[in-house]
Amino acid sequence: MLTELLQALGITGKYLFTRSVTLRYPEERREPYLRTRWRHKLMRHENGLERCIGCSLCEAACPARCIRVVAEENTEEARVSPGERYAKEYEINMIRCIFCGLCQEACPVEAIVLREDFELADYERDSFRFTKDRLLEPQK
Ligand code: SF4
Ligand code: SF4
Numbered sequence: 001m002l003t004e005l006l007q008a009l010g011i012t013g014k015y016l017f018t019r020s021v022t023l024r025y026p027e028e029r030r031e032p033y034l035r036t037r038w039r040h041k042l043m044r045h046e047n048g049l050e051r052c053i054g055c056s057l058c059e060a061a062c063p064a065r066c067i068r069v070v071a072e073e074n075t076e077e078a079r080v081s082p083g084e085r086y087a088k089e090y091e092i093n094m095i096r097c098i099f100c101g102l103c104q105e106a107c108p109v110e111a112i113v114l115r116e117d118f119e120l121a122d123y124e125r126d127s128f129r130f131t132k133d134r135l136l137e138p139q140k
């Protein structure tokens with residue numbers, strides 16, 4: 001009993017003056033890894049057009065079935081993306097998402113990407129429905 005107690009105190013003493021590995025989150029933050037996959041973003045081209053062409057390949061690739069895309073035709077008067085179509089509606093149910101990144105892999109135009117923003121907690125179920133206005137990158 002005494003031996004175990006001394007061993008435990010020895011371990012405590014050993015780490016007492018070493019540098020802590022824990023961070024005082026949220027004041028201190030760890031640099032995310034380069035390939036971190038968290039919150040999704042819908043990207044734009046340099047000229048401001050939306051990258052998404054409404055092809056629904058991300059929807060088909062999603063194993064959690066949490067993406068919904070509704071496509072519409074572009075017109076020359078109202079062009080939203082460079083392709084024939086664009087995503088009129090784009091929605092991700094973040095409660096179901098498992099952050100596997102398959103939507104990102106499936107996208108032929110690099111429109112949907114998963115980035116490092118991991119602070120997604122909320123109290124309302126509805127706030128986990130990420131609609132296009134929340135996903136789309138703002139105009140530069
Ligand atoms: S990260 Fe995976 S689970 Fe989440 S939306 Fe993309 S494909 Fe679906
Ligand atoms: S995000 Fe990519 S894969 Fe999904 S509908 Fe848009 S263009 Fe297609």
